[in-house]
Amino acid sequence: EETPIPELGVETPQPEELRVELNPISGERPLTAITYRIFQERDLIRTFSIEPHKLLSYLFALEDSYQQVPYHNKLHRADVCQSMHVLLNSSGIKDVFNEFEILAAIFAAVVHDVHHPGLTNPFLIKTKSDLAILYNNESVLENHHIAVAFKLLQADERNIFSNLSAEQMETLRRRVVDMVLATDMAKHKTLLADFQNLLEAKKMSGNDYLTLESYDDRILVLKNMIHCADLSNMTKPLDTYSKWIDRLMVEFWKQGDAERDLGLDISPMCVRSPTTKDKHQIGFINSFVHPLWETWGSLVYPDANTILETLAQNREWHEASL
Numbered sequence: 172e173e174t175p176i177p178e179l180g181v182e183t184p185q186p187e188e189l190r191v192e193l194n195p196i197s198g199e200r201p202l203t204a205i206t207y208r209i210f211q212e213r214d215l216i217r218t219f220s221i222e223p224h225k226l227l228s229y230l231f232a233l234e235d236s237y238q239q240v241p242y243h244n245k246l247h248r249a250d251v252c253q254s255m256h257v258l259l260n261s262s263g264i265k266d267v268f269n270e271f272e273i274l275a276a277i278f279a280a281v282v283h284d285v286h287h288p289g290l291t292n293p294f295l296i297k298t299k300s301d302l303a304i305l306y307n308n309e310s311v312l313e314n315h316h317i318a319v320a321f322k323l324l325q326a327d328e329r330n331i332f333s334n335l336s337a338e339q340m341e342t343l344r345r346r347v348v349d350m351v352l353a354t355d356m357a358k359h360k361t362l363l364a365d366f367q368n369l370l371e372a373k374k375m376s377g378n379d380y381l382t383l384e385s386y387d388d389r390i391l392v393l394k395n396m397i398h399c400a401d402l403s404n405m406t407k408p409l410d411t412y413s414k415w416i417d418r419l420m421v422e423f424w425k426q427g428d429a430e431r432d433l434g435l436d437i438s439p440m441c442v443r444s445p446t447t448k449d450k451h452q453i454g455f456i457n458s459f460v461h462p463l464w465e466t467w468g469s470l471v472y473p474d475a476n477t478i479l480e481t482l483a484q485n486r487e488w489h490e491a492s493l
């Protein structure tokens with residue numbers, strides 16, 4: 172039977188200054204529009220005998236359960252889902268993953284930030300929030316996203332996997348848990364190091380296309396793929412990227428306001444000042460995003476060359492604003 176979604180335990184800062192322009196096509200439901208289309212495009216509905224009305228009910232529930240936060244809302248999840256869809260088609264890995272892995276990857280992307288409160292793990296931990304207590308400070312947000320995603324599946328009219336066998340469901344759940352947990356930035360260094368070691372080993376083996384046998388190797392590439400999709404804003408053209416940054420800063424600044432009101436140290440990237448945005452984005456790109464995308468670029472060479480150029484241009488845009 173259906174059990175209630177775990178409480179957030181924190182009130183979410185309400186952004187009054189956010190105007191959401193409605194897209195003429197997807198209207199109020201960008202997540203459903205994009206995800207349903209991708210499921211159709213990849214023939215997942217037929218392959219897994221997914222009942223269309225259940226898919227719509229599930230996607231509607233995902234959209235409705237998101238918090239009204241400036242950046243980590245249904246638009247971001249639709250964006251990551253679409254980016255994942257594109258990355259799965261990259262040259263060199265297009266035929267590597269089977270339809271079960273693709274189903275898990277698209278599903279993980281669309282649920283990876285569900286019910287996000289617009290606050291960071293460090294904030295939830297230092298404020299001793301219910302979520303941090305529930306998940307013992309370990310990947311607090313990511314555990315919550317996974318729990319909410321699977322709780323929403325418990326209602327029969329939303330159970331899009333009702334025609335999977337118990338064993339298929341277990342493997343799908345394992346993959347989705349692994350991928351969503353991999354979007355925790357605290358895991359970044361290990362995840363990227365393991366990815367680089369894998370690619371180094373494959374290069375040593377000499378064959379020019381990627382062959383992945385073990386579950387661990389296969390899920391490692393998928394974990395890095397969703398991590399790339401999650402951090403793909405700065406690989407997009409500047410006019411798109413700057414809109415994401417504006418939303419992100421509103422969200423970070425609201426957390427900074429909450430930290431100040433609670434008498435806590437303000438997280439460096441949440442400080443309201445004109446140079447914070449550029450300084451932190453340059454730091455974030457140099458420390459995390461560029462190394463990750465460079466490694467991805469070596470896997471799918473030359474597919475990601477344009478992405479790497481756009482990333483460099485966006486970094487220069489920040490540097491010019493300093």
Ligand SMILES: CC(=O)CCCOc1nc(Oc2ccc3c(c2)CO[B-]3(O)O)c(Cl)cc1C#N
Pocket residue numbers: 243283284354356401402403404405415416419440451452455
């Ligand atoms: C516009 C961007 O592309 C920047 C990505 C967000 O900017 C940062 N994100 C950071 O960590 C997270 C990255 C991904 C996610 C989350 C946190 C929570 O949900 B999520 O999965 O979307 C850190 Cl540590 C720093 C920055 C900076 N600047």
Ligand SMILES: [Mg+2]
Pocket residue numbers: 283284312313354
């Ligand atoms: Mg997240």
Ligand SMILES: [Zn+2]
Pocket residue numbers: 247251283284354401
């Ligand atoms: Zn995300």
